[in-house]
């Protein structure tokens with residue numbers, strides 16, 4: 133599992149609202165999740181260095197944001213034309229443009 137450090141850096145700083153949204157309704161605080169993210173940034177994304185507790189936080193909140201982001205589809209209602217997931221290489225752009233679309237939905241507008 134190779135963490136995209138640039139993407140993680142974005143999520144921990146400029147894109148922190150994505151973390152806040154993910155944490156909403158859970159007992160974790162955004163700053164706890166950002167803390168784990170910052171730790172990873174300081175350690176080249178080496179998850180082996182996380183404590184058991186940090187790892188739980190990582191798996192629950194950061195991993196889905198880094199590796200498993202659902203495509204909302206062209207109309208934003210989940211009607212994805214691809215496989216329902218945004219390709220990892222498109223994630224930085226998707227987050228930045230606030231357009232959570234996979235490559236297929238991006239290229240075939242409704």
Ligand SMILES: [Zn+2]
Nearest residue numbers: 203212234237
């Ligand atoms: Zn899609």
